[in-house]
Amino acid sequence: MIPSGPFERHDHASCRARALAQADQVCGERLTPVRRRVLELLLESHVALGAYDVLERLRDEGHRAQPPVAYRALDFLVAQGLAHRIERLNAFIACHRPADCEAPAFLICRACNRVAETGNTPKRGALARDARALGFEIEETVIEARGLCPACQTP
C-alpha cells in the first residue's frame, strides 16, 4: 500500500467519504445507525479515539448510551475490518482503505497523536522466518511504531 494520508495535507472530506462509502458497500444493512455514526466519529480525524471518547460524543448528541453501546459498535467495526484497534493507546481508528487492508501496521505520532496506517506488511520478514523456525503458526500480528511525524519533528 502506498503510504499516504494523515501526515500530509490532503482532502480529508473525500478521504472520509470514500471510507464511508466502502463501509456501506461492505456491510449493507448491518451498518446500523449507531455503528455508522461511530464510524463517522472515527473518520473525523486521524487521531485514535478511546471507547469512552466515542461514548461521550454519542451522549453529546443526545444518545443515552452506556459503555457496551460503544464497545459493541467498535467491536463490530473491527470485526468487519472497518476500524482497527491500536493496542498501545487502547483506542481505535477507522480504516481508510477497508477494501484492500491486510496485515496493517501503524505509525503513531507521540506529539500530535495522529495515526497513519501503512499496510501490507510482508509475510516474509524476519518475524515470519523466526516463527517458522519455532514451528509457531502466526494468525495475526500487531505492529505499532511510535515516534514523530514530519510535522512534529522540530525544525
Added chain:
Amino acid sequence: MIPSGPFERHDHASCRARALAQADQVCGERLTPVRRRVLELLLESHVALGAYDVLERLRDEGHRAQPPVAYRALDFLVAQGLAHRIERLNAFIACHRPADCEAPAFLICRACNRVAETGNTPKRGALARDARALGFEIEETVIEARGLCPACQTP
C-alpha cells in the same frame, strides 16, 4: 537472535538463573528486594503476568502490597530492559536475554499463553521503508504476533 526457549523443552532452571544473574550484573544495588522478587516471579514461567497477578503473589508471600508497588517494580524492570510489556495482554514477561535485547518481537500462543521473544527485528523491513517514505521518525516499535505454538497445534 536465535529463536529458542519457551516452546521447546529446556532446562528452565538455568534459563531463569542466567537471566537473574544478568539482571544482578546490570542493576547492582538498584535491584532491590521487591524488584528482584518481581523479576523472579516473572521468570517462573514463560507466561506473561498482569500487574495484579504479581501483586497477588506478593501478597501471598506476606507482603502487604498495594497496586503501585507492583507497577513501580514492573516499570523499573521494563525501563532497565529486564522485562517487557506485552500490549495485547496488558501483561509482562521477563526478558531472558537482557544483555543482547534490542527491538524484540513476541510470539504469543493463544492456547497456552506462553510468550516467546524473538529478537532483533531488522530496522530495514517494509515498515521502516514506509516510515522513511512518510518522513516519520520511528522511536520504538511494538511487534506482537498471536497464534499457536507447536505444542498447541492439534495434530
Added chain:
DNA sequence: TCGACCTTGTTATACTATAACATATCTCGT
C-alpha cells in the same frame, strides 16, 4: 407460529493504571 439469530437497552461489576501525599534513606557540597 415457532424458534434461531441479531441488535439494542440497561445495570452492575471487573480489571487495569495512576495521582497524590507521606516517610525514610543516602549522598553530596557547604
Added chain:
DNA sequence: ACGAGATATGTTATAGTATAACAAGGTCGA
C-alpha cells in the same frame, strides 16, 4: 553538622478501560 536533591517505599484514593449478565424487540425462514 546541615540542608538540598535524588531515590525508594508506604498508603489512600481515584481514574480509566472493559465485560458479564439479563431483558426486550425485530427479522426471517421452517
